[in-house]
Amino acid sequence: MIVAIASGKGGTGKTTVAASLTRVWERPLVAVDLDVEAPNLHLFLRPEIEESGPAWIETPVVDESKCTHCLACSALCQFKAISVMGSVVLAFSEMCHGCGGCIAICPEKAISAGKRELGEISRGYAGNTEFLMGCLRIGEAMSPPLMRQVKSRMKNIIEASGRDAIIDAPPGVSCPAVNAVMDSDVIVLVTEPTPFGLHDFKLAWEAFSPFGKPMGVVINRAGVGDREVYSFCAEKGIPVLAEAPYERAAAEGYARGRVIADLSPEFRNIFVSLHSKIFELAAGTLHKEAAHA
Numbered sequence: 014m015i016v017a018i019a020s021g022k023g024g025t026g027k028t029t030v031a032a033s034l035t036r037v038w039e040r041p042l043v044a045v046d047l048d049v050e051a052p053n054l055h056l057f058l059r060p061e062i063e064e065s066g067p068a069w070i071e072t073p074v075v076d077e078s079k080c081t082h083c084l085a086c087s088a089l090c091q092f093k094a095i096s097v098m099g100s101v102v103l104a105f106s107e108m109c110h111g112c113g114g115c116i117a118i119c120p121e122k123a124i125s126a127g128k129r130e131l132g133e134i135s136r137g138y139a140g141n142t143e144f145l146m147g148c149l150r151i152g153e154a155m156s157p158p159l160m161r162q163v164k165s166r167m168k169n170i171i172e173a174s175g176r177d178a179i180i181d182a183p184p185g186v187s188c189p190a191v192n193a194v195m196d197s198d199v200i201v202l203v204t205e206p207t208p209f210g211l212h213d214f215k216l217a218w219e220a221f222s223p224f225g226k227p228m229g230v231v232i233n234r235a236g237v238g239d240r241e242v243y244s245f246c247a248e249k250g251i252p253v254l255a256e257a258p259y260e261r262a263a264a265e266g267y268a269r270g271r272v273i274a275d276l277s278p279e280f281r282n283i284f285v286s287l288h289s290k291i292f293e294l295a296a297g298t299l300h301k302e303a304a305h306a
């Protein structure tokens with residue numbers, strides 16, 4: 014099973030939930046940080062990194078001596094990353110999404126594959142949990158190509174070892190967030206009971222609902238703000254899988270890079286229960302009354 018932990022906005026406690034779930038997960042697991050623009054799951058899980066290396070994307074290199082300026086490449090590229098201007102072909106590597114279309118379509122075989130560094134992929138272990146992380150190169154604008162490579166590594170691990178996966182997804186509802194949740198079996202949205210939390214939670218729910226995947230919510234910092242998030246969940250039939258109370262101990266633990274589930278038996282029980290409810294949600298056996306704590 015692949016579980017994506019997502020949120021409509023940053024700072025809701027998404028990584029806190031992902032790290033704590035990792036601690037209580039009973040089956041073999043790979044924890045994946047797909048928040049490649051700002052990965053921080055490793056700060057909580059503190060894995061031993063066994064391998065780390067650059068990730069590349071293929072970008073076009075044009076041999077002007079072979080080019081007949083037929084315009085086929087520039088007509089194909091949806092991203093305007095290659096352009097024919099008179100007798101000159103310009104390839105804009107930073108705008109290239111690495112689809113390889115222009116290389117394939119060139120009738121003169123004038124385009125070959127160069128490369129651009131996207132960032133770095135690291136793999137290791139946090140205890141028995143395998144750990145995978147993508148980290149986007151500073152200045153690199155495109156995270157989905159790096160995310161696809163991390164997901165490909167994740168799928169190889171799942172196929173080879175039968176592990177479940179917990180994905181710490183990027184916040185928001187733009188392309189990277191959608192990319193992170195689209196291959197999951199279950200989506201867990203993390204929000205907080207405030208007007209800001211509700212606003213972005215609604216956006217996330219609307220963005221991810223079309224996938225038709227089982228989806229539930231964890232309400233972090235329960236007790237602050239108002240009850241509007243609960244009303245929205247009741248109205249839409251979104252199960253509340255867990256509530257993590259707003260407590261000073263949690264905030265201090267977070268500031269020290271502690272996993273919240275490790276702080277006390279009470280916190281651990283919250284995530285043990287969440288773990289059970291995720292499996293019930295995936296199996297379609299979650300009772301709504303039990304889910305709305």
Ligand code: SF4
Nearest residue numbers: 080081083084086119
């Ligand atoms: S497709 Fe090939 S031959 Fe045609 S303009 Fe592009 S590089 Fe030149």
Ligand code: SF4
Nearest residue numbers: 090109110112113115
């Ligand atoms: S590889 Fe794809 S995205 Fe990149 S320049 Fe060629 S057609 Fe455009």
